[in-house]
Amino acid sequence: MTVKSKRILAIIFVAMIFIVGITTVWNCRHTISGIVKESSYLHCKSELEDSIDKNIFQKNQWINVNGLLHRIMCETIVRGSGSEYDVYKLSNGQIMYNLDERDMRDYAGQLVKLDNELNKLGIGLTYVQLPNKIKDDSYMPPGTKTYGNINADNLVALLREESVDTIDIREEIEKAGLDWSSLFFKTDHHWLPTTGLWASGIIMEHLGDRYNYPINKSYYDYENYDSEVHENWMLGAVGRRVGVLYDGLDDIEILNPKFQTDFDLVGISDAGTDHRAGSFYDSMYLWDNLKNRADFVNNSYSTYIGKEYSIATVENKLNKNGMKILLIRDSFSCAITPFISLNASSTKNIDLRRYKKNILKLCKEYQPDAVVVAYNPSAFSKKQFDFFK
């Protein structure tokens, strides 16, 4: 290197550390002033380090650059701060986190118990097994194993042994001959809204048959929707761990029924109560989540329904004689709730990660025609099967 080029490098380096340093301190100014009042040295130190790490200048751009490094180094597994944060590049080019093998007997037991308790109230339970993005090991980098769908297979088998009404969406995908990869986002673990639309048709047809309610199947026909595609817009939850430059961005499609709709949605979260009313387009979407391209904070997928409410109620003003459904859900149902609501008079969505009350008590009050538990394999956790709080 010539002396001149070394000097240029030194100037670049010094400028970088000073600019990043000063702006980071500025971003942390409130934390720093708060820390001064703290008495414990170790607490101060840890708070300050955390604050600097969180508020570092252009943190998201650093993550993007980091993703580029992993891409250049041809890494198909990007290690996180723990194995649950590792990101796997799948053989189909998508990215995903992996799931460990889990013992499904307790979860099956909880569902069987819920089924029995609901039967005593004269209410039916349907378990809907949603798919995991990683179909099987063939999608994984060589030498790695995935257990998402294996765990789901085990759960479904145990429920069927106990005669719990079960819909396995994965079987329906196979029956319909759909291409597994095309059903999911590239950078997010969720399925596409269009997959949610299709799956909602399967679920509602099943519920209609079981509870003798008429179902308008045309609501699940893609042709009956106007499509608004935001190309290269969404950075999914998995993508946020590795940045935009590792695997790019997803398109996000907003569906707007061509037919008339009128809803009333009330969602309760820790942040407060949201109330949206009007057409499907006005009530089912939280547009704040679609504001920013490559958003590291809000997931554009959650434009559907919006925040992960502990409980959300959707009233369909144009179908007052339809079914009443209590949906115990995970985030995959962001793309189910809007579409099943079209054929229901009322749906209540419960997220057990946030909902703290007893389900049976709610059922007694709400008197649903059907209780649906719809989980994808990453929702297999104690919290989400804790039906009897």
Next chain:
Amino acid sequence: MLFSSTIFIFIFLPTVLLVNFALRGHRDAQNVFLCFASLFFYAWGEPKFVLVMMLSILVNWGFGYIIDKHREERTAKLLLVLDIVFNLSIIFVFKYLMFTLENIKMLGAKNLVIPEIALPIGISFFTFQALSYVIDVYRGDAGVQKSLINVALYISLFPQLIAGPIVRYTTVADQIKNRVETFDDFSQGVVRFIFGLGKKIIIANNMALLADYAFSTVGDNSLLLAWLGALAYTFQIYFDFSGYSDMAIGLGLMFGFHFLENFNYPYISTSITEFWRRWHISMGTWFRDYVYIPLGGNRTKTKGRHVFNMFVVWLCTGIWHGANWTFVLWGLMYFVLLVFEKYSGINFKKDGKCKSIKYVYTMFFVICGWVVFRATSLSEAVVYFGDMFSCKNGLISDGFLEYGRQFITYFAVAIVCSTPILPKLKERYKDNVLCSGLMVVVLVAIAIFSISCIVKSSYNPFIYFNF
């Protein structure tokens, strides 16, 4: 505080550079500032143990001062012995007391209560530096430093404080007072710091993922995975340690200090003797000058005495790295190999024949040595060797396929950077403007990529806890 942390790179370093620059022309003020900045640097991670370091500074400064006053008297020797006892006692209490008591307990003293003593980071480095100062003053190799601040600065100077190199007082004695800071040195320091940061963050930290995996599944590794894990640790420790040394040397240059090189491509060695001339040079020369030569070195009347001198040095080298039998065995392994090379009559020089066989021989023992070094106990090392030298868990496993594929690019980069290929290319094209421009781009990319790993809080192990 670690060099590879956001708080160091974006807060501590710019602040210290700025204040040091503002104080230019006022050497004493600069030294006072750098001394307090270094104590703060150490206290950030070790708030209690900074007192240990301050005590060490004070006592060694005092001993140096008194020894110089009584230079011509017999008391000087006694004072030196007292100082050595003091320094070794500090290391013994914090580093070896628990280990010693555990072994006494194992030998039968079952009721012995073993206190929990935390190890101050870098204690071996700063204690050896302190010893070097007092011994050099005693020998007359260096003049006494009357200023406590200047002794404190020498012992605690933050670039080399935690992971070396072990800077000898004679190297920096003059620089403490009369160093000249130039922009060219500063620029060279930046280049060196970025290289070191890249070695540590991009190569060593990723190699650590594989090494940690292989050592976490010890006893269950397939043959190839065990070798891959051992190779990964071989690269991890080199790039981690030499990366830290590069950063230290680079930071030193930014503040006008010129430290000696600590590594010189050790993995191209064709003998163990050569390996130790290239690996952790500052430690090797410290033991040579302060242990081996005072014992008589190789100028002894008998072979037995020479072998004994080597035995002492390599026992000390092993123990210096940590209080565990693995380190003792690791040191003694090198003692045996070096005695073999010295007295077998085989020509291990680079220009000799069968260079590739000698290379394989050297790296085989170096890699095996790192397995012992990395293992948490002798039994773990034995089990790991079982994985490496038997097919009881098969030849290839899923883990090997996963990690082998995953880390192939890192291994390629590590192999290239373990050889002097890049410096030779740099030398060849040093005046080529295009190549220089390309180097700037590459170094900026290394800096940005490395910092991105730090910001993302990627895996960032610290392997000097034993040292």
